[in-house]
Amino acid sequence: MDTLQTSATADFAAPYGLLIDGKIVVSNDTFDVLNPANNEVLAKAPDASPDQLNAAVAAAKRAFPAWAALSWKQREAFLVKLYEALEAQKEEFITLLSLEQGKPRHSQADFEVNLANPWIPKTVKSRLDVEVIEDTDEHRVEVRRTPLGVVGAIIPWNYPYLHVLWKSVPALITGNTVVLKPSPYTPLCALKIGEIAARILPAGVFNIVTGGNDLGKLLTEHPDVGMITFTGSTATGRRIMASGAGTVKRITLELGGNDPAILLPDADWKSIVPNVFWTAFGNSGQWCIAAKRIYAHRSFHDEFVKAFAEYASQQKVGDGMDPTSVLGPVNNRMQFNKLVDMFADVKANGYKIAVGGDIDPNSKGNFVPVTVVDNPPENSRIVQEEPFGPIVPIIAYDSVEEVIAKANDTPFGLGATIWGRDREQAQAVASRIDAGNVWVNEGQNHPINAPFGGHKQSGLSVEHGGEGLASHTNSKTVMIHK
Secondary structure (H helix, E strand, C coil), rough: CCCCCCCCCCCCCCCCCCECCCEEEECCCCEEEEEEECCCCEEEEEEECCCHHHHHHHHHHHHHHHHHHHCCHHHHHHHHHHHHHHHHHHHHHHHHHHHHCCCCCHHHHHHHHHHHHHHHHHHCCCCCEEEEEECCCCCEEEEEEECEEEEEEECCCCCCCHHHHHHHHHHCCCCCEEEEEEECCCCCHHHHHHHHCCCCCCCEEEECCCCCCHHHHHHHHCCCCCCEECCCCCHHHHHHHHHHHHHCEEEEEECCCCCEEEECCCCCCCCCCHHHHHHHHHHHHCCCCCCCEEEEECCCCHHHHHHHHHHHHHHEECCCCCCCEEECCCCCCCHHHHHHHHHHHHCCCEEEEEEECCCCCCCCCCCCCEEECCCCCCCCCHCCCCCCCCEEEEEEECCCCHHHHHHCCCCCEEEEECCCHHHHHHHHHHHCCCCCEECCCCCCCCEEEEEEECCHHHHCEECHHHHHCCCCCCEEEEEEEE
């Protein structure tokens, strides 16, 4: 196993290359990465060939035995060095993240990098200790956790810096090796992280390949990949389950959501307008756990909509590099066009719009106005579907029983937020929501040691915490006769 190096940097002026077997390599083909604020070419990214993907998997397979044989403490030391190197260049990463993803540099891009980096040293301190379930004079039974082998990690375009680390670090600290594929819309931060990792981690332990959907399919079907961990749409998650079935891969899926925010009858609705707004519109609504349906009790619904719309109208949508922008553009034209269609449906059905509502389809950038739809019917697309953009319905309800039934009437079950003065009542409502993550009187907080995953069609298995670490391992029961 290679010796631990002490320093590494990424050259942000250099061309982008794949990370395969500890080396930065070029590809014969490239694809354009666009700046979502103007849809101009920001950079050329390498389009990995099937042979290069196979080489990355082969390198990870070769590196696995030696990496798995290291102690947790030794693997921790490598990953802490990676953290230190990323911290040293975090300002460059924040700028690159804003340019390729669109989120405002001074707030949301800064927030993402500063959330992601410290997560590394905190996570790698965790351990999956041997569990002794029987120990007598005659017999001992232990449960041990062993790494799976090569983990294929496929990450989305909404948090492209954060997800590199959220996917790779738990796999690496548990003794696995990784082949990571970022979204073709946002591959640049991942590739620059790869430049740094190439000088710190042993060759083959961490590999990064970039390309389109066909490359992802090859990764999920590859016989030498023992696990796929994926964050993205439910539709893609279904395909990954099908393609991994041939080799009975372990699969972790963090998928779509249609998360309700419930303002209970006793909610202090005036004071929580900003809090509820940001649970819905953070990252311009481009996150799986965004509040996508806001239920306000009929006694204050109209007043809440008015106050919410007024607050929303004050939030500037603009270029992420503009320090006056509060929200950035939608990341890519595909998602922009989906939102154009959703907005057209809202207007075609005559739903009341409290603020926003008009997208310029000829906009040079992917700018979508903050939009609030006032009390559309429960069977409307804007209530039933996940728009994944800066639009949210606010729906009136009459009773707590009614709103719980509506909140649960969905194939999704990722998250929910509950707001109310009576914490016991709010917690009682939270206990009846069919979702993997429920926040009471707060937004989407992510404790390091808490498992994160979805119910129903919002996911499979969990990430984070001890349970998330364990999902990257096999359980081995060892029975010893004394």
